[in-house]
Amino acid sequence: MPELKTSVAEMVAKARDRIREIETPDAIAMMDDPNVVIVDIRDVRERQRSGFIPGSFHCPRGMLEFWVDPASPYFKDIFGQDKQFVFHCASGWRSALSVATLQDMGFEAAHLKEGFSTWEKQGGPIEFPAPKSSSE
Template structure:
């Protein structure tokens, strides 16, 4: 089977349309109360690897539903006008997710260069996954 567009092309197209935040810039924003780091990885990844301190866990499969005020799953934190920094393991899922939310009209959104694996490799702060997800 030959696809019209493969995942690599989808990611390249997304990267051309979205803002990618460097690790250095992102780490400087850790203390900014107007910034929310959004971890879109699977819960098992968080339990195994940890996460960026104070990040909000928003599973990739629920993201569009959590940001849309018309959705029964809406989480108010997404409507507070804060800068959203999405990340996953290697910046593939976060690139596609950032592009989708940007298309939906979510303002002030970007994603983390290299994802959480690059964050850890750079020895930036890592927290254990909280036992209970944020409810928003």
């Protein structure tokens, strides 16, 4: 396999140097603020397996730029609100890259530095999706 020009670890480090990172206790304190939207970019299977932050908005990573861009046919109104957006993934790597990309697009946001991995350990509440009935 050819050597990569840039490793993912280097990409994440460069992103973290230029974005706003929020520590888990600070994000827990923000979760009930009506001016804050916590956005979960993890895969739906991760949310089913590990739970999710109550009140968070789920935006799969693959759709992020399309849902944020008002010129996109996939734009979601939630991203047009004048609120503070805090993105998270499991460990903070995907969300760091995502927020750097959004910043390049002109969309201001922050991310949960350590991701969902420390949320419950540090006292953050979690919910699990309701089980699907056999008729669904």
